[in-house]
Amino acid sequence: MSYEMNFGKDYNEKLPTLGETMNQVIRFFGGQHIYGVGGDFAANLIAALDNELTINPSSNEMHAGFSACAAAEIDGMGFCLTTYMVGSLPCTSAAALAVTEGLPVVFISGAPAESEVNQLAIHHTIHPNASWKTDYDNALEAFSALGMRVERLQGQRVVGHPNIAGQRFYQLVAEAYKNKQPVFIEVPRDQVFAKTQPIKLPSSVESICCGSNVLAGAELIVDNIVTKLQQAKAPLLYIGDRLKHNDKLKQLIVALAQKFTIPYATTWFAKGLFDEYTPLCLGAYNGVFTQTAGRDYIEKKADYVIDIATSIFPQDSNIAFATGTHKIEKMTNKTLLKGGALLEKDLIDIFQCLLVSDIKNFNFEPVKEKALAFANAEDDIDFNNLAQTLNDLQNQDTTPYVYLPEVGNSYFASYSLKVKQSSLGRSWLTNPWYGAMGTALPYARVVAQRLHAQAEQALVEKERAVVIIGDGGFHFQLNELIHFLKDQTDVTIIYMRNNVFHLGKSGDGAIYHCNDQQFDVHALITAYQGKSETCRSVSDFKAAFKAFGHNSGISLIEVLAKPIETRQSNELKLLNLYIKAKNGQADAMVRWMEIIAE
Numbered sequence: 001m002s003y004e005m006n007f008g009k010d011y012n013e014k015l016p017t018l019g020e021t022m023n024q025v026i027r028f029f030g031g032q033h034i035y036g037v038g039g040d041f042a043a044n045l046i047a048a049l050d051n052e053l054t055i056n057p058s059s060n061e062m063h064a065g066f067s068a069c070a071a072a073e074i075d076g077m078g079f080c081l082t083t084y085m086v087g088s089l090p091c092t093s094a095a096a097l098a099v100t101e102g103l104p105v106v107f108i109s110g111a112p113a114e115s116e117v118n119q120l121a122i123h124h125t126i127h128p129n130a131s132w133k134t135d136y137d138n139a140l141e142a143f144s145a146l147g148m149r150v151e152r153l154q155g156q157r158v159v160g161h162p163n164i165a166g167q168r169f170y171q172l173v174a175e176a177y178k179n180k181q182p183v184f185i186e187v188p189r190d191q192v193f194a195k196t197q198p199i200k201l202p203s204s205v206e207s208i209c210c211g212s213n214v215l216a217g218a219e220l221i222v223d224n225i226v227t228k229l230q231q232a233k234a235p236l237l238y239i240g241d242r243l244k245h246n247d248k249l250k251q252l253i254v255a256l257a258q259k260f261t262i263p264y265a266t267t268w269f270a271k272g273l274f275d276e277y278t279p280l281c282l283g284a285y286n287g288v289f290t291q292t293a294g295r296d297y298i299e300k301k302a303d304y305v306i307d308i309a310t311s312i313f314p315q316d317s318n319i320a321f322a323t324g325t326h327k328i329e330k331m332t333n334k335t336l337l338k339g340g341a342l343l344e345k346d347l348i349d350i351f352q353c354l355l356v357s358d359i360k361n362f363n364f365e366p367v368k369e370k371a372l373a374f375a376n377a378e379d380d381i382d383f384n385n386l387a388q389t390l391n392d393l394q395n396q397d398t399t400p401y402v403y404l405p406e407v408g409n410s411y412f413a414s415y416s417l418k419v420k421q422s423s424l425g426r427s428w429l430t431n432p433w434y435g436a437m438g439t440a441l442p443y444a445r446v447v448a449q450r451l452h453a454q455a456e457q458a459l460v461e462k463e464r465a466v467v468i469i470g471d472g473g474f475h476f477q478l479n480e481l482i483h484f485l486k487d488q489t490d491v492t493i494i495y496m497r498n499n500v501f502h503l504g505k506s507g508d509g510a511i512y513h514c515n516d517q518q519f520d521v522h523a524l525i526t527a528y529q530g531k532s533e534t535c536r537s538v539s540d541f542k543a544a545f546k547a548f549g550h551n552s553g554i555s556l557i558e559v560l561a562k563p564i565e566t567r568q569s570n571e572l573k574l575l576n577l578y579i580k581a582k583n584g585q586a587d588a589m590v591r592w593m594e595i596i597a598e
């Protein structure tokens, strides 16, 4: 019995294909771009999706996954498309990153046709030669092992029975959106053009959550906060990274801060969400590792903290590496609003009430920025003065920089950067907790594409994507450079060359040697039609950075970094000292005690 005989001719003629429904659903969730690599099992998906959406080819599947993660960070959702197994399995690291950093990424993989399954072993499956049977589900199991929701879409089992694949696709994508978690979906290639039951999308993404906030008692929580605020002299809003996908909550918090003049700071992981040049913003706080002027207020004045959307379980790097110097962690006069409801609707309720509550004005006196410690113009530029130098440049420049620090020394040095507000909502973007090297260029590609599109539509002044990266990290992923040339996008890369994998180096083994003295990075950049320069002093660096601001395409500044203690960023000097003190080195113990007593 066909659909026509079951539900009638009219219904049958209205049926969309699964591919059409996928397009519709992806667009409903704001998706316009898919990052991916093709293959035979993905060919039908590509044919179905390529017209309505832009499919951006990546250099490999892991990069496609990382770019989809970056898209989830700045667009709200990310989409990745690969072929079966050989294509999807390299995305497992990106998927693990997405689980960890709380990113709604939809990993879509082609799969064998339903009619192909159980007939014979299919290429790309994992198949030892002594196998008596074939296994089709390894990728589903691998992604499932990461704690993700996974599913292979299915077609109708009997002719005329309902085909619910389109609806399942919607439900899976909605799940990713609601929970800020990735999902993995395999699509059998014969199902892409099969008819599926039509779906009626909700009016907007706002209305996809049935039940909304089921946590009760918001008024009582608000009363308690208002009482504590009445008793406080110097309150602080301390904000975590769960906020990064919630613009509404972000705006409510800033509105509250402004209405009652309450200063706010973020955790390290939430760095880049706010304009650190706004007087009320005290930057990213992390105990002894904090260099911002706001640290004094937090540690010496603040007498009541509202802790919002920070992680439930303590994470070492976010609590000053358990050095015991994180004052907010220890403070007792604190209200913890971690947020447990879908889309943080519980917190939205609370902040909406707080905004109209009777709260006094705190007349917070903006902290005077200590006279900017300029890096000495003639000094060698290195990790010890990189952030200062960039802060000085950013301070004088009306163009906001969107920083993309790569894991390595660059990541640690980047916590001393003072960031302006970017039109993308993020001016510092990395994977701060998962800490995967190899992400900065796939991330920068997405940032550069969005900045390019915005400038083309003359929506905002052009902003600047700035990658800070070690040579080891750069060589992990430089095949991604081709896409900046193809996409005609602009990026500035600060290449911190020390010829070793320095961060975490413990010994002199060959494994730490990631580069060769003879490597000519300028020849490489020329191949990509970019411009580059080697800079030795702070003043050379500043001149090159300013000049490259007028460049289009790839610009690279090579910094000859020395892998020695005096050239480390403040953050790493402190961390190394702490580790030495922990290991019982007497002079380090004395110095550490002095530092934490300051």
Ligand SMILES: Cc1ncc(C[n+]2csc(CCOP(=O)(O)OP(=O)(O)O)c2C)c(N)n1
Pocket: 407, 408, 409, 410, 435, 436, 437, 438, 469, 470, 471, 472, 473, 474, 496, 498, 500, 501, 502, 503, 504, 514
């Ligand atoms: C995918 C991945 N592999 C390995 C590591 C461990 N790791 C962290 S930093 C680092 C070395 C970074 O070296 P480089 O990029 O040259 O920067 P540097 O620290 O020398 O400035 C390594 C190997 C990681 N974080 N991620």
